[in-house]
Amino acid sequence: MPGKHAVRQFGLPRYSFVVVAATMLVILATWVAVRAAGPDERRTPILIVPSASAPSTSPGATTGQALPIASPAASTPVAAPQRTPASRVPERAIAKPAPSSPPAAPKAAFTADYRTGAQRNRALLGTIQVVNTGTTARGWQVTLTYDPRAGVRLTQAWNAEISRSGDTWTITGGTLAxxxxxxxxxxxxxxxxxxxxxxGCVVNGTPCRIA
Structure with missing residues (x-):
């Protein structure tokens, strides 16, 4: 009688080993695929910064806000200051100095000393000494005024001329250097x-000295 082949039956431990091995192969294949693809470089990195608006209420808690990293802004060119050309003043508006007038001629200055001479009854004698103290040669005049009650009348003069206007007498002399x-x-x-x-006694507008 031929021998009967014995039928082998797999037990539970061998079946578990096959499942675990298949799972590991799937995980390994997935990891290789991820490593081959690499990270997505198109994503913008996220920067977590603490929020300054609301402080944390519990110790150790950190409140943050995700902000994209901004690229540095392009610097705005600063316009150079423009130099304004100086405006030209019209020639007619420029004030020209007035022509200087010639210096005035120096005025002649005179001094006079009046002295009363002898007086007898109803007559008198007098002398006047005139000096030119200026820098130019000029003629001179001495004006004499007397009290009307005295009734003085000049009758004669030496080295001069006499003229009268009321109680005022004028003695005119020549040119003195x-x-x-x-x-x-x-x-x-x-x-x-x-x-x-x-x-009163005046020589060319200057009071005389009366002695």
Whole structure:
């Protein structure tokens, strides 16, 4: 009688080993595929920064906000300051200095000393010494004024000419060079017996010295 082949039956432990081996192969193939593809470089990295608006309420808690990393902005060119050309002043607007006038001629200055001479009854004698203290040669005039009550009348003069206007007498002399002098004598009458002196004496606008 032929022998019967014995039928082998797989047990549970051998079946589990096959399942585990198949699972490992799938995981290995998946890992190789991921490594071959590499990370997606098109994704923008995320930067986590702490939020300054709301402080954390519990110790150790961190509140953050995801912000994309911004690329540096292009610097804006600064325009160079433009130089404004200086405006030209019209030639007509430029004030020209006025032509200088010629210096005024120096004025001649005179001094005069009046002295009363002898007085007898109703007559008197007087002398006037005139000096040119200026820098130019010029003629001169001495103006004498007396009290009307004295009634003085000049009758004669030496080295000068006499003119009258009321109670004012004018004695006119010649030209005197700078530093030169002249002495004039005159004779007069009066109505009073008392000594008489002039109430005013002026030589070319300068008061005389009355002695």
């Amino acid at each position: 700078p530093g030169a002098g002249a002495t004039v004598g005159f004779q007069a009458t009066k109505r009073t017996r008392d000594p008489v002196r002039p109430s």
